[in-house]
Amino acid sequence: MIRQKVLFVFCSLxxxxxxxxxxxxxxxxGNFSNPVAVQEVMTGKRKxxxxxxxxxxxxxxxxxxQSAINSGASKVIVPYTGKNWITRPLTLQSNQExxxxxxxxxxxxxxxxxxxxxxxxxxxxxxxxxxSGYGATLRMRKSDYKSPPYTKSEHRHTLQLKxxxxxxxxxxxxxxxxxxxxxxxxxxxxxxxxxxxxKDCICDNNYRQGISVxxxxxxxxxxxxxxxxxxxxxxxxxxxxxxxxxxMLVDVIISNCVAINNIGTGFNVxxxxxxxxxxxxxxxxxxxxxxxxxxxNLAVFASKETRRPRGLIEFKNCISESSTHGGAHVWxxxxxxxxxxxxxxxxxxxxxSGKLNTEPIYLKLKRKKTANRAEGIEFVNCYVxxxxxxxxxKLVGFGGKTGIYDIRGDINVYNPYGAKVNAPVAxxxxxxxxxxxxxxx
Numbered sequence: 302m303i304r305q306k307v308l309f310v311f312c313s314l315x316x317x318x319x320x321x322x323x324x325x326x327x328x329x330x331g332n333f334s335n336p337v338a339v340q341e342v343m344t345g346k347r348k349x350x351x352x353x354x355x356x357x358x359x360x361x362x363x364x365x366x367q368s369a370i371n372s373g374a375s376k377v378i379v380p381y382t383g384k385n386w387i388t389r390p391l392t393l394q395s396n397q398e399x400x401x402x403x404x405x406x407x408x409x410x411x412x413x414x415x416x417x418x419x420x421x422x423x424x425x426x427x428x429x430x431x432x433s434g435y436g437a438t439l440r441m442r443k444s445d446y447k448s449p450p451y452t453k454s455e456h457r458h459t460l461q462l463k464x465x466x467x468x469x470x471x472x473x474x475x476x477x478x479x480x481x482x483x484x485x486x487x488x489x490x491x492x493x494x495x496x497x498x499x500k501d502c503i504c505d506n507n508y509r510q511g512i513s514v515x516x517x518x519x520x521x522x523x524x525x526x527x528x529x530x531x532x533x534x535x536x537x538x539x540x541x542x543x544x545x546x547x548x549m550l551v552d553v554i555i556s557n558c559v560a561i562n563n564i565g566t567g568f569n570v571x572x573x574x575x576x577x578x579x580x581x582x583x584x585x586x587x588x589x590x591x592x593x594x595x596x597x598n599l600a601v602f603a604s605k606e607t608r609r610p611r612g613l614i615e616f617k618n619c620i621s622e623s624s625t626h627g628g629a630h631v632w633x634x635x636x637x638x639x640x641x642x643x644x645x646x647x648x649x650x651x652x653x654s655g656k657l658n659t660e661p662i663y664l665k666l667k668r669k670k671t672a673n674r675a676e677g678i679e680f681v682n683c684y685v686x687x688x689x690x691x692x693x694x695k696l697v698g699f700g701g702k703t704g705i706y707d708i709r710g711d712i713n714v715y716n717p718y719g720a721k722v723n724a725p726v727a728x729x730x731x732x733x734x735x736x737x738x739x740x741x742x
Contacts, residue, residue, distance in 0.1 A: 710732075
């Protein structure tokens with residue numbers, strides 16, 4: 302009798318859109334490890350489900366995992382079994398907490414994920430989701446996706462959130478993706494993600510970025526490590542990159558994060574897709590640390606002259622150390638009166654010259670023919686620690702004095718060779734208060 306009830310409810314769930322293959326449905330029926338508990342979850346008597354109740358399969362656990370998620374339980378536990386949970390793509394649901402126990406490893410199944418946009422976990426237009434797993438790992442097979450039979454793609458993310466709201470991602474390790482560790486984006490109607498928290502996570506050895514953000518309102522990324530990103534550009538730790546003028550970077554705070562040993566930049570902001578009709582940009586990096594990145598540790602791409610987005614991008618109390626292409630690079634496509642502003646507050650640049658002997662701070666006017674000035678860049682009580690005989694600041698592509706406006710602030714330079722500037726104007730003509738110290742601090 303119990304099995305018949307479970308069968309009826311399970312079949313109803315499948316007809317309603319449960320994400321399992323037809324062959325698996327027939328194979329799995331009657332093979333529940335705890336049919337009574339499954340029955341109680343699916344009829345609403347239990348609010349917490351254990352994925353193993355649907356039957357753990359060491360070669361393919363897609364059925365158990367997706368069935369538990371689709372069960373309607375408000376909380377789903379993925380227990381530690383001593384073996385990996387091997388799975389095909391999984392889809393999260395609204396109004397649910399998914400908890401991976403310490404030691405759990407969810408692994409992308411070999412030979413699967415052939416779709417260019419297949420992700421390990423994904424959620425679209427969902428709300429009220431918690432995905433947590435302190436001591437747990439979500440792992441894909443990056444090396445597999447680089448050659449046939451796989452079609453080239455940079456979108457096989459470990460976790461994709463599309464137009465989702467009220468989401469918390471806590472304590473998980475995201476590794477070896479064929480795209481990003483975490484991808485936060487809009488839907489086809491430009492609806493952004495809203496109110497997202499990513500906390501205490503590690504993104505390691507991902508293909509494109511550790512975390513990519515395309516469009517969001519209220520995002521907090523706190524106490525996360527982004528490392529060893531390599532595969533396809535930009536290969537950054539965190540990349541904030543709205544795709545067009547309807548995308549948003551509103552109320553974004555990234556705090557206490559570490560970007561280390563990424564082939565590209567450590568922390569990157571690219572707002573070239575925005576224009577004057579876009580929502581005002583509000584981005585703050587605070588207490589972040591970037592080291593040993595192949596690009597610049599801190600990088601900002603501003604908009605084309607004709608676009609003129611509004612807002613503020615700020616790095617506050619951040620440390621940039623030992624990068625290949627300098628501590629901070631700014632590609633600034635500007636026009637008189639462009640309201641976007643960039644601020645470095647209490648930031649420290651330490652030995653960022655790298656193998657290329659690059660200047661610690663590098664400002665470049667990206668398109669000399671279409672933009673003839675740079676402005677709105679501020680350094681508030683910043684420090685440069687360097688032992689190389691080269692300028693600490695380089696300004697490129699400004700076409701003479703007429704290109705430099707409103708680059709101001711205070712920079713303290715500790716360098717035995719002095720505080721040199723490579724610019725089309727004398728350092729004394731810049732609106733910068735530069736203090737030079739020839740001894741180590």
